[in-house]
Amino acid sequence: MRRLFGRGARSGGSGLSTAALSPMVDLLTILLVAVLRTWSADPPMQAPEAGFKLPLSREEVAVGRGVAVDIGLNGLYVEGNRAGSVAYWIKSDEVLVTDVYELLQVMAGSKVVIRAHEDAPWELVGKLLFTAQQAGYADVELVAVSQASL
Amino acid sequence: MMSVIALMVLLLPMALMTTSSEKLTGLALGMPGPTEEIPPEPPGPVEALRVVRVAEGYAVAAQVRRTDVVTSAGDTELKEFIEPDLASLQTRLASFKKMDEKRERITLAPAADTPTAEVVRWMDAVRRGPEGELYPRVILETVAAPPSGSAEPDGTSGADGTSGADGTEAPAPDDGSAP
Numbered sequence: 523m524r525r526l527f528g529r530g531a532r533s534g535g536s537g538l539s540t541a542a543l544s545p546m547v548d549l550l551t552i553l554l555v556a557v558l559r560t561w562s563a564d565p566p567m568q569a570p571e572a573g574f575k576l577p578l579s580r581e582e583v584a585v586g587r588g589v590a591v592d593i594g595l596n597g598l599y600v601e602g603n604r605a606g607s608v609a610y611w612i613k614s615d616e617v618l619v620t621d622v623y624e625l626l627q628v629m630a631g632s633k634v635v636i637r638a639h640e641d642a643p644w645e646l647v648g649k650l651l652f653t654a655q656q657a658g659y660a661d662v663e664l665v666a667v668s669q670a671s672l
Numbered sequence: 673m674m675s676v677i678a679l680m681v682l683l684l685p686m687a688l689m690t691t692s693s694e695k696l697t698g699l700a701l702g703m704p705g706p707t708e709e710i711p712p713e714p715p716g717p718v719e720a721l722r723v724v725r726v727a728e729g730y731a732v733a734a735q736v737r738r739t740d741v742v743t744s745a746g747d748t749e750l751k752e753f754i755e756p757d758l759a760s761l762q763t764r765l766a767s768f769k770k771m772d773e774k775r776e777r778i779t780l781a782p783a784a785d786t787p788t789a790e791v792v793r794w795m796d797a798v799r800r801g802p803e804g805e806l807y808p809r810v811i812l813e814t815v816a817a818p819p820s821g822s823a824e825p826d827g828t829s830g831a832d833g834t835s836g837a838d839g840t841e842a843p844a845p846d847d848g849s850a851p
Contacts, residue, residue: 544673546677554687561691577793579793580800581698581796583697583698586700638788643786643787644783644784645784645785647788647791648814651814663701664788667695667696
């Protein structure tokens with residue numbers, strides 16, 4: 523305490539010595555850099571279902587904007603609206619997910635962002651990739667949580 | 673000094689309030705049109721490389737050009753291996769990478785019931801190993817359609833892609849993320 527307030531207090535200054543404040547500035551700088559490095563300015567994802575969890579990836583490429591297709595454990599969602607049942611489309615022999623196909627055609631976008639639950643079977647994800655392809659979307663992204671997250 | 677601290681004290685809460693702790697990333701999948709196919713890889717010592725998810729682990733199948741003097745493109749032998757985990761798979765792929773350093777493409781064939789999280793981990797593993805970059809361009813086969821209809825990369829560098837029902841190719845990531 524004497525070191526913090528000693529000389530500054532006697533001299534009528536701010537009351538805090540420079541030597542004591544330098545570590546604090548260093549710490550705050552490190553904290554600020556860590557926050558900027560590991561946090562995202564994107565708005566938090568709106569999960570379509572309770573317990574929705576994205577897979578984890580080492581990549582750090584930002585997610586682009588496009589028509590959001592969510593694959594939950596119970597349902598398929600396009601832009602947050604339920605479009606089909608996961609149980610039905612997993613069992614179905616059809617490759618084209620017609621419920622989603624029609625909505626994607628109505629959206630008439632150029633990019634699809636697929637957010638699949640980490641436990642979603644690849645067969646279903648493949649069907650939706652195929653559906654997006656057939657709907658004329660050439661640009662598709664599979665969304666994951668970056669390991670750089672805190 | 674006090675002004676610097678005041679600035680930091682302002683910036684930190686502002687950054688914490690306006691950002692999200694969950695950083696999302698996009699694995700870009702270049703999708704060809706319904707009637708298009710993936711362009712062929714430039715010829716090299718390793719002419720095809722495919723990894724299939726099997727019950728025992730990962731089955732690696734590589735078409736490697738014969739080392740005979742009279743060998744020409746297309747004259748290959750099939751080498752097959754079973755790797756029990758991703759670490760040994762990376763070691764195996766690194767050996768193929770040394771044989772053909774120019775090759776960037778690999779085909780992954782997940783099983784129908786493979787969880788998406790495992791596919792993403794798999795993609796990460798084959799793109800970059802402990803010794804450096806492996807195969808940044810990943811073609812993902814899906815079980816929804818026959819493998820003849822493979823998807824084509826969009827040619828954009830810096831993103832990774834997956835292939836669709838008939839095989840979509842993920843362009844190479846450019847962020848240089850650590851293994």
